[in-house]
Amino acid sequence: MGPLGKKRRAPCEGEETEEQTGLERGAVAVENGNKNKKRKVEIVEEGHTDPDGEGGTRPKAPGRGEIRETANAPREGSSAFRAQQEKEPSPSDPVWSNDLTKMGKVPLSLVASACARLPPAPEAAMLRLKKLKALRSKFHKACKKGGARSVPLLAFERWLSRAKLQESVVRREKEKGGEETAYCSWKCPEDVPEWVAEPVIPLDGTFMDRGLVSDLSRAGVSRVSGESVAREMAQAGAAAGQALVAAVRDEWRRGGFGESNGEGGLVDVVVDWGRRENERIRLFLGDTATKPYLEIAQTHLRKLAYLFLATRSLIDLQEGEEGGAVDVSVSEEEVSALIGEGGKNFQNVKVKEKKVKGKERQKTFYRCVWCVLAVYEAMGGAGFQAALPGDAFGLLKKKMSLRFECFGSPLNCWWPRFCSASVLTDSFFGSQGSFFDFRPSSGAFEANPPFVPEVMSSMVEHMEALLHAAEGPLLFFVIVPDWTPTQMWGALAASPFLLDWVSALEEMGKGKGKVSALEESQGDFGGGWMFVRGGQRKEKQSAGNCSKSTSREKGLLTLSGKSHGFCDGVQHVKSSCDRHRPSSFGTSLAVLRNEAGAARWDQKLLRRGAEGEASLFPFLKKLASGMRVHTESLEEWEGRGSSRGGKARG
Secondary structure, eight states: OOOOOSOOOOOOTTOOOTTOOOSSBOOOOOOOOOOOTTSOEEEEOTTOOOTTSSSSOSOOOTTOSEEEEOTTSOOTTSHHHHHHHHHSOOTTOOSSOOOOTTGGGSOOOHHHHHHTTSOOOHHHHHHHHHHHHHHHHHHHHHHHHTTOSSOOTTHHHHHHHHHHHHHHHHHHHHHHTTOOOSOOOOSSGGGSOHHHHOSSSOOOTTOOOHHHHHHHHTTTOOHHHHHHHHHHHHHHHHHHHHHHHHHHHHHHHHTSOTTSSSSSSOOOEEEETTOOGGGEEEEEESSTTSSOOEEEEHHHHHHHHHHHHHHHHHHHHHTTOOSSOOOOOOOHHHHHHHHOGGGTTGGGOOOOSEEOOSSHHHHHHHHHHHHHHHHHHHHOSSOOBOBOOHHHHHHHHHHHOOOOBSSOOTTTOSSSOBOOSOHHHHGGGTBOOOGGGOOOSSEEEEEOOOSOHHHHHHHHHHHHHHHHHOSSOEEEEEEEEOOTTSHHHHHHHHOTTBOOHHHHHHHHHTTTTSOOHHHHHTTBOSTTOEEEEEEEOOOOOOSSSOOOOOSSEEEEEEEOGGGOEEEOTTGGGSOGGGSEEEOSSOEEEEEEEOHHHHHHHHHHHHOBOTTSOBTHHHHHHHHHHHTOOOOOOHHHHHTTOGGGTSOOOO
16 A cells, blocks of 8 residues: 555556555554543443454453443544544554464465574664764755756655565575575674664665656656666665665674673663653664654554563464474463553553563563664655455455465554564564565465555566465465556456456356346445456467466456555554555456365355355455545645645645
């Protein structure tokens, strides 16, 4: 989900718009329950529905249940309503699934397992923040010098994204040629390859980013000047990136920057529990005089504690063993003990500037939290990657046993297993590393990638390669913007692995003496999902691992941008009433699966019920409902001011 902007047309091929997102998406939450102690409400515990669709399998939060507002409750959307939400957050508005079952079904990769055993490097993360700030400043100056009328929104973030994507492409090509670039076990930090040690800043000083040249051309920069800016940024990025690689390895080798705290040991993370605004706390490195400080909502801090403890338990249980589902148990008491005294009752915290002490695991946890906050602060700029609401994730789990995200982060994931941009920092919280290094042989996976055309096109290519090679049932549930002119959208619509909604529904209606399911739908597949044509279906490429194909025109199901929304990409620093945002674009849906995956999941989506209705229709209605969020319109959101996620007011 891309950030907001006034222009919301789809980009032409090779073109990117100002609304496209940065490198990594951020924050997942379900719709606000809007429960508050000072509002008069009636709690009805019987018959409540779990957001994950499995009625009671998740631990029940205090006060969960159906909310029936009385006449004295503030009107939803009013200033009084928002003030109450900010003053006291709802305990029943979860920011993740809290489901640690079957975590070992997709075992931690060698890369992630090894990184999760390394000591965190917050001093290097601080250095990364400073170097990214310097690179951003250099980028703005180079654009102005090149003749740009203004610096294109998110151009810097897209440059970072494309540069790191190109590095992964080059690395995989070398691996195919037999050159050893992926790492196995190592004995010392120097053995960790550069692409792991530096997850954000580009390392290839020769990369010519044509996408950046295109971005700058729309800002009035000539092609020659644009290429000069691209070369200058590649060289500056490589110099900064190599310095970061050296710093990370040095910190690992010495067990921390020995001069940092005057004692030759690790620098502690200082937690300021006294900040009550929007339920956030501040983290400082060394002491409260050290800037920059980083912020995180206390609900998200508890989530990170769960993920940290679960990942540690998973590593201990698996010890490198493949296969087999593993259930991990983490109690509230363990989480509170890990967070420390200030986190036990964060509704009434009076402790300020509490220096974290105690067990070594607690120190390690806060250093890991600092690192993950710092790396995504460094990645982010004017735009962030948003995510599906929790209700939609719950429906996917219930319908297709889906519990893994291909593009996430510890800050925004709904499930405890996910792929993300930075295995260096995210592996402590369960990340498998980059999706482009992820090679599952079976399972169902959700993909909502960054809205950068090159990233999305590479995603489709990687998925098709995995589907060709997989022996077990494999499925990808893909959410992308409705950018029909782009190569990515056409590739999805033409994929031989695409679930062809129209053909499947037409086939269901044959030979049953009934009007076909397609005619029954009258073009509306439920909840506002409409069929948009585009792209010729590819011929069947393999006999054993490809769904049936025809030569007819195909397409994707699309939901209007006005009818749904997403979770804001910086939810971990947002108040509970600002977690959602309206969609800037229409959303397209694609389901890619191999032959074994079609045999396992197609009938769950397409079979007719007792009354003859295809189950696809109610599923799509529920999915659209799960993506509907209570927030302002797009125009109202943009006009609310930069302090609440909108545009700056001139």
